[in-house]
Amino acid sequence: MTDITLAPIQPDQPSHLMATYGRQAISFVRGRGAYLYTEDGTEYLDALTGIAVCGLGHAHPVIAEAIAEQAATLVHTSNLFEIPWQTAAAQKLAEVSGMEEIFFSNSGAESNEGAIKIARKFGTQQGVRLPKIIVAEQSFHGRTLATLSATGNKKVQDGFAPLVNDFIRVPFGDVEAIQEAALQHPDIVAILIEPIQGEGGINTAPQGFSYLEEVRNICNQHNWLMMLDEIQTGNGRTGKYFAYQHTNIVPDVLTTAKGLGNGFPVGAVMTQGKAVGLLGPGSHGSTYGGTVLGSRVVYTVIDTIQKENAVENAAVVGRYIVDQLRAKLADKNVRVRGFGMMIGIQLPKDCAELVAIARDQHKLIINVTAGSVVRLLPPINMTQAQADDLLERLVALINSYL
Numbered sequence: 533m534t535d536i537t538l539a540p541i542q543p544d545q546p547s548h549l550m551a552t553y554g555r556q557a558i559s560f561v562r563g564r565g566a567y568l569y570t571e572d573g574t575e576y577l578d579a580l581t582g583i584a585v586c587g588l589g590h591a592h593p594v595i596a597e598a599i600a601e602q603a604a605t606l607v608h609t610s611n612l613f614e615i616p617w618q619t620a621a622a623q624k625l626a627e628v629s630g631m632e633e634i635f636f637s638n639s640g641a642e643s644n645e646g647a648i649k650i651a652r653k654f655g656t657q658q659g660v661r662l663p664k665i666i667v668a669e670q671s672f673h674g675r676t677l678a679t680l681s682a683t684g685n686k687k688v689q690d691g692f693a694p695l696v697n698d699f700i701r702v703p704f705g706d707v708e709a710i711q712e713a714a715l716q717h718p719d720i721v722a723i724l725i726e727p728i729q730g731e732g733g734i735n736t737a738p739q740g741f742s743y744l745e746e747v748r749n750i751c752n753q754h755n756w757l758m759m760l761d762e763i764q765t766g767n768g769r770t771g772k773y774f775a776y777q778h779t780n781i782v783p784d785v786l787t788t789a790k791g792l793g794n795g796f797p798v799g800a801v802m803t804q805g806k807a808v809g810l811l812g813p814g815s816h817g818s819t820y821g822g823t824v825l826g827s828r829v830v831y832t833v834i835d836t837i838q839k840e841n842a843v844e845n846a847a848v849v850g851r852y853i854v855d856q857l858r859a860k861l862a863d864k865n866v867r868v869r870g871f872g873m874m875i876g877i878q879l880p881k882d883c884a885e886l887v888a889i890a891r892d893q894h895k896l897i898i899n900v901t902a903g904s905v906v907r908l909l910p911p912i913n914m915t916q917a918q919a920d921d922l923l924e925r926l927v928a929l930i931n932s933y934l
């Protein structure tokens with residue numbers, strides 16, 4: 533163990549960190565499953581899991597052991613060499629996704645950058661000089677220049693002009709708007725959407741997941757790539773390994789990150805069908821993408837999700853949480869939506885202050901997105917007893933607020 537002890541952070545202490553985040557004045561030093569602990573041992577129930585990242589909970593013993601053992605053996609050699617753990621991780625990911633080819637990156641934004649490059653390469657090969665990609669309003673795809681340009685949130689784009697060109701924006705769930713765009717822009721080559729919009733407020737399409745089937749049909753009609761951003765919805769979050777598996781369709785390009793590493797920074801862009809083979813030697817790369825250590829983590833996370841039946845658990849326990857919330861908050865003016873362990877409670881008013889109230893009065897970690905949506909992203913392997921604990925704290929919180 534280290535012999536370095538860090539002094540606690542003082543509220544008015546000058547910091548060398550760039551002020552990009554609005555941080556809460558609390559820090560956690562330890563975690564176990566669905567719970568987080570501060571230095572003085574206070575226990576918090578974590579219904580956020582590092583923003584849909586630690587799906588298997590904190591300090592999962594199997595993941596921790598894999599990281600420790602691999603770190604003490606070999607961390608990185610580079611993609612100049614064969615990496616058996618990377619090949620094995622790709623095999624696992626292909627198995628759970630139904631995709632054919634996988635490129636490992638280190639984050640969600642980077643995975644989407646890969647998808648955008650694939651779409652452009654696809655267009656270029658069809659002789660389209662300036663290929664366009666359809667994206668949705670209220671979407672979130674990341675903070676790099678191309679992904680913030682694809683994002684449907686002006687706040688994310690403000691001050692960063694010139695944006696990356698040739699994204700066409702349509703309302704989420706609106707199939708006619710896509711057909712309309714197709715008539716106006718002959719150079720469209722792909723569509724990039726989230727099956728459920730996470731940052732946008734846990735938005736499901738009005739027609740539910742059949743929206744994805746309708747989009748698939750349009751993509752087939754026009755020979756576009758259907759690209760799904762499952763960075764947040766993937767890895768069991770919605771009660772299927774990937775959210776599109778609630779339907780019978782398969783996308784051409786699929787991106788994921790967050791839950792794929794349970795806290796270790798990894799991401800992936802995957803292709804199948806007509807998207808296979810578009811990125812060949814020299815066309816894409818990442819120094820850190822698919823390191824020995826990162827790949828072993830990916831393999832172990834997927835293997836653990838499978839062995840714990842965590843995806844099925846997310847479906848059952850998530851359904852239970854939604855049903856209980858609807859019943860217990862029936863007399864309140866709220867709407868509960870979501871699938872599996874990706875749940876939003878739409879309140880009738882802005883409720884950003886609930887984050888602090890939940891934390892301080894109920895020892896509960898939640899997030900509020902889109903101003904008035906309480907966002908729950910608990911571990912996908914949360915037990916029924918922990919779900920009851922969550923419900924008790926949450927219902928008390930909302931009852932005291934509305």
Ligand SMILES: *Cc1c(COP(=O)(O)O)cnc(C)c1O
Binds near residue numbers: 730
């Ligand atoms: C979080 C997220 C991203 C960005 O991922 P980073 O790892 O922060 O770059 C992109 N798309 C969706 C849907 C996300 O939820």
